[in-house]
Amino acid sequence: MINSVEIMLAIVIPTIIAAVVMAWWYRSSNARAVYRPDWAYSGRLELIVWSIPILVILLISGVIWVGSHELDPAEPIQSSEKPLKVQVVSMDWKWLFMYPEQGVATVNKLVVPVGVPIHFSLTSSTVMNSFFVPQLGSMIATMNGMVTQLHLQADHPGDYFGLSTQFSGDGFSDMGFTVHAVSKDDFAKWVDQAKAGQGPVLDRAGYDALNKPSTKNPPTTYRSMEPNLFHAIATQEIPPGAGIAGTDVGPGVRPKQEH
Amino acid sequence: MLGKLTWNAIPWDQPIPLVSASVVFLIFIGVIVWIIVKGHFPYLWREWITSVDHKRIGVMYLLLGLVMLLRGFIDAIMMRSQQALAFQAEGYLPPEHYNQIFSAHGTLMIFFAGMPIVIGLMNFVVPLQLGVRDVAFPTLNSTSFWLSASGAFLVNISLLIGEFARVGWLPYPPLAETTYSPGVGVDYYLWAVQISGVGTLMTGVNFVTTILKIRAPGMSYFRMPIFCWTALASNLLIIAAFPVLTAALAMLQLDRYLGFHFFTNEAGGNMMMFINLIWAWGHPEVYILVLPAFGIFSEVFSTFSRKPLFGYRSMVIATLFICIVSFCVWLHHFFTMGAGGNVNAVFGIATSVIAVGTGVKIYNWVFTMYGGRIQFSTPMLWSIGFIVTFVIGGMTGVLLAVPPADFQLHNSMFLVAHFHNVIIGAVLFGALAALTYWFPKAFGFRLDEYWGKWAFWFGFLGFYATFVPLYVAGLLGMTRRLQHYDIAMWRPWVLAAAFGVVLLFCGAVAQVIQLVVSIRRRHELRDETGDPWDGRSLEWSTASPPPAFNFAVLPNVQGEEPYWTIKRRSIETQQMSAEPEYKPIHMPKNSPTGFFMGFFATMGGFAMVWHIWWLAGVAAAGIYAVFVWFAWRDVDEYEIPAEEVAAADRARRRVRQEWLDANAKAEEFA
Numbered sequence: 001m002i003n004s005v006e007i008m009l010a011i012v013i014p015t016i017i018a019a020v021v022m023a024w025w026y027r028s029s030n031a032r033a034v035y036r037p038d039w040a041y042s043g044r045l046e047l048i049v050w051s052i053p054i055l056v057i058l059l060i061s062g063v064i065w066v067g068s069h070e071l072d073p074a075e076p077i078q079s080s081e082k083p084l085k086v087q088v089v090s091m092d093w094k095w096l097f098m099y100p101e102q103g104v105a106t107v108n109k110l111v112v113p114v115g116v117p118i119h120f121s122l123t124s125s126t127v128m129n130s131f132f133v134p135q136l137g138s139m140i141a142t143m144n145g146m147v148t149q150l151h152l153q154a155d156h157p158g159d160y161f162g163l164s165t166q167f168s169g170d171g172f173s174d175m176g177f178t179v180h181a182v183s184k185d186d187f188a189k190w191v192d193q194a195k196a197g198q199g200p201v202l203d204r205a206g207y208d209a210l211n212k213p214s215t216k217n218p219p220t221t222y223r224s225m226e227p228n229l230f231h232a233i234a235t236q237e238i239p240p241g242a243g244i245a246g247t248d249v250g251p252g253v254r255p256k257q258e259h
Numbered sequence: 260m261l262g263k264l265t266w267n268a269i270p271w272d273q274p275i276p277l278v279s280a281s282v283v284f285l286i287f288i289g290v291i292v293w294i295i296v297k298g299h300f301p302y303l304w305r306e307w308i309t310s311v312d313h314k315r316i317g318v319m320y321l322l323l324g325l326v327m328l329l330r331g332f333i334d335a336i337m338m339r340s341q342q343a344l345a346f347q348a349e350g351y352l353p354p355e356h357y358n359q360i361f362s363a364h365g366t367l368m369i370f371f372a373g374m375p376i377v378i379g380l381m382n383f384v385v386p387l388q389l390g391v392r393d394v395a396f397p398t399l400n401s402t403s404f405w406l407s408a409s410g411a412f413l414v415n416i417s418l419l420i421g422e423f424a425r426v427g428w429l430p431y432p433p434l435a436e437t438t439y440s441p442g443v444g445v446d447y448y449l450w451a452v453q454i455s456g457v458g459t460l461m462t463g464v465n466f467v468t469t470i471l472k473i474r475a476p477g478m479s480y481f482r483m484p485i486f487c488w489t490a491l492a493s494n495l496l497i498i499a500a501f502p503v504l505t506a507a508l509a510m511l512q513l514d515r516y517l518g519f520h521f522f523t524n525e526a527g528g529n530m531m532m533f534i535n536l537i538w539a540w541g542h543p544e545v546y547i548l549v550l551p552a553f554g555i556f557s558e559v560f561s562t563f564s565r566k567p568l569f570g571y572r573s574m575v576i577a578t579l580f581i582c583i584v585s586f587c588v589w590l591h592h593f594f595t596m597g598a599g600g601n602v603n604a605v606f607g608i609a610t611s612v613i614a615v616g617t618g619v620k621i622y623n624w625v626f627t628m629y630g631g632r633i634q635f636s637t638p639m640l641w642s643i644g645f646i647v648t649f650v651i652g653g654m655t656g657v658l659l660a661v662p663p664a665d666f667q668l669h670n671s672m673f674l675v676a677h678f679h680n681v682i683i684g685a686v687l688f689g690a691l692a693a694l695t696y697w698f699p700k701a702f703g704f705r706l707d708e709y710w711g712k713w714a715f716w717f718g719f720l721g722f723y724a725t726f727v728p729l730y731v732a733g734l735l736g737m738t739r740r741l742q743h744y745d746i747a748m749w750r751p752w753v754l755a756a757a758f759g760v761v762l763l764f765c766g767a768v769a770q771v772i773q774l775v776v777s778i779r780r781r782h783e784l785r786d787e788t789g790d791p792w793d794g795r796s797l798e799w800s801t802a803s804p805p806p807a808f809n810f811a812v813l814p815n816v817q818g819e820e821p822y823w824t825i826k827r828r829s830i831e832t833q834q835m836s837a838e839p840e841y842k843p844i845h846m847p848k849n850s851p852t853g854f855f856m857g858f859f860a861t862m863g864g865f866a867m868v869w870h871i872w873w874l875a876g877v878a879a880a881g882i883y884a885v886f887v888w889f890a891w892r893d894v895d896e897y898e899i900p901a902e903e904v905a906a907a908d909r910a911r912r913r914v915r916q917e918w919l920d921a922n923a924k925a926e927e928f929a
Contacts, residue, residue, distance in 0.1 A: 036630030040567040053618030068662035069600040134736025138666035243439040
């Protein structure tokens with residue numbers, strides 16, 4: 001990304017300067033500028049005119065080819081650590097995170113260990129959304145009936161904001177969540193506390209209750225979850241969210257959302 | 260009886276839309292009443308509404324586009340002010356209203372401001388530049404216009420009756436399906452865009468036919484002005500791309516109306532198909548808008564540098580290159596749907612390859628200025644402003660085409676800033692350059708330069724003040740379409756962008772003042788000769804405004820710059836070419852077909868939105884009846900007698916002769 005900006009700036013800045021200087025020097029009031037009323041073609045210049053952009057784009061194409069393979073979101077991160085699996089479901093209008101290996105789940109908050117690659121599998125219970133934590137790296141779309149893959153890693157402990165970057169309806173602006181990147185020990189402690197805690201249980205009934213449109217859900221931790229829930233959502237064994245139809249004044253005019 | 264339509268459709272409980280919509284409609288009805296009471300209606304009906312003259316239709320397209328541009332700009336002001344207020348707060352627009360506003364903003368700007376302005380300019384200019392009397396199918400042309408107007412009207416009706424789409428300017432399913440969008444908003448969008456889309460497709464057919472088949476004698480392809488080339492490329496794209504849009508939206512309509520499952524979550528629907536199809540139209544659409552703008556800049560650079568365009572053939576090749584490659588890049592709109600490294604890389608490279616074509620054009624414009632005698636009139640200022648702005652927009656575009664970068668910036672404010680950078684920098688700057696450039700041809704007087712320059716500086720600087728902060732906000736992770744947000748580091752940039760909008764607003768005011776001042780000073784600004792800029796192509800050879808038949812005798816073209824050649828020869832020999840033999844001219848008769856088609860299309864669209872099936876039936880029958888009535892007409896042309904043609908042309912020649920004599924005297928003194 002930085003490379004391609006440098007390559008392009010090297011060509012864009014001189015072009016802007018050339019355009020402005022050319023316009024200024026050949027202003028009609030400048031008696032020193034030579035008027036060439038019929039000068040409209042030069043084979044050599046044409047060659048340069050075509051070759052500059054072609055060469056630049058050749059360079060950038062190389063950057064694109066290498067970059068899009070190395071940094072493909074589905075590409076695992078090289079690490080000696082075993083990746084942590086996280087299953088993500090975008091819902092109307094909150095995020096559900098499930099830790100299948102730990103057997104716990106969260107809403108609107110994501111706790112991850114520092115220095116460990118995280119393998120996200122993502123789907124949606126409703127319309128398309130896009131999962132994005134700007135400080136950690138790439139985003140990826142979430143779609144009902146489909147699973148996308150994303151690999152990220154937090155290198156420094158801290159709280160990072162996450163959001164949906166695909167507009168998903170009236171509660172879209174409230175689809176923010178916080179990523180807590182903590183040390184490996186703290187992560188293990190958090191999992192233990194979550195399991196031993198008083199949080200609710202994410203079974204089918206718990207999921208159905210969650211699967212209704214709502215906004216501003218407070219960050220919640222589930223002390224246990226049904227193991228095959230993500231699979232059931234992604235394969236549409238659990239039908240997609242019912243949306244806002246029928247939640248208010250009925251199908252017709254101007255349905256309003258409940259805040 | 261009235262389908263879903265009830266009194267509740269009017270937003271009684273929401274003062275902002277209710278009041279603004281009522282004001283708009285009172286003004287609209289007030290204007291109509293004023294026209295009728297003052298007795299202007301017969302004139303409007305005879306000379307404009309039923310006119311099939313490409314110049315009149317072009318002017319009406321431009322009027323529609325400019326009004327919708329202002330309407331879309333008001334939406335933009337509301338969006339920027341909402342985001343400025345909505346930091347850890349709700350702001351003044353609730354989501355269900357805010358979401359309509361950004362959806363309407365995009366829809367209006369692309370379909371009902373951008374397209375009408377570009378098509379209006381092509382309508383007005385292309386036949387004049389080709390040296391012919393009208394387009395291939397004049398009544399079809401009028402129908403195209405009225406269908407566009409019909410679509411724009413439907414979008415505006417949604418202000419007061421019901422709601423507009425709340426899903427963004429492209430109705431991505433499954434959000435746009437009835438499950439998640441049960442209201443009438445998406446239906447308004449679909450019918451408005453479908454109706455105007457039919458009009459646009461017919462424009463494409465009309466102009467491709469015109470440019471390929473109807474040109475002045477001697478006007479071979481490589482003698483056509485560059486604007487005609489870009490218009491040809493743009494209309495070829497319309498013919499290839501708009502059916503894709505129509506098909507994609509028709510499938511969504513089947514989903515919404517008849518319970519089909521093309522794009523639903525359930526029953527094997529696949530929303531990714533819609534997103535592919537809509538962008539297979541959507542990316543070429545960008546070039547449909549921008550290629551004619553490139554043509555405009557080419558004309559302006561050449562005219563105001565007082566030189567021919569540098570590398571004309573190169574420009575033509577670059578235009579056609581862009582025209583073709585623009586169809587091979589659509590996937591870059593959704594790298595983040597996860598297609599994988601190979602696919603993303605191929606489309607990323609294809610996208611940046613387009614920059615070769617635009618790069619060549621930029622250099623050719625710069626070399627057009629080389630060795631010129633440049634006059635900094637308003638169109639030239641817009642054109643230089645365009646080069647500076649567009650190379651930055653092109654650079655951010657190539658950056659977004661690099662998939663790893665796009666995975667960070669997709670749908671961010673960076674993307675918003677990028678596409679405004681290219682669309683404002685090229686299409687809007689181009690449209691304003693063209694407006695100033697061709698206005699004297701259309702109305703016979705120039706636009707005021709003083710206010711034009713204010714409009715330019717406010718527009719140019721306002722653009723940077725608005726969108727540079729949005730670039731930064733995007734780099735900080737801010738996504739688009741947020742009704743409110745809590746991230747403190749975005750806030751200064753959002754406020755800066757709101758200030759930028761104030762500058763743009765001043766620019767818009769200056770532009771309106773320019774128009775008003777120019778109309779009041781029209782006698783001082785009168786363009787007697789029909790050639791106010793010392794132009795080079797054929798449109799400057801006829802009078803301003805041109806007679807209905809454009810040219811008394813079709814010009815005989817002998818080079819790339821036919822009018823420049825004729826003009827030089829007249830100045831050298833100090834005499835005009837011999838008076839031609841005038842013959843009667845047959846011109847197409849006015850026809851209300853287009854207006855009635857638009858009327859029934861509006862009725863049908865409205866009926867379908869509200870499920871008033873009987874009314875939709877009436878509208879369909881009406882459209883068919885108008886079609887049959889038009890097809891069975893007996894007389895489709897009228898004759899302008901030779902004396903009338905001769906009188907008009909002799910008046911033009913007299914003015915030209917005076918100009919030539921004055922020129923000769925000036926040269927003697929010099």
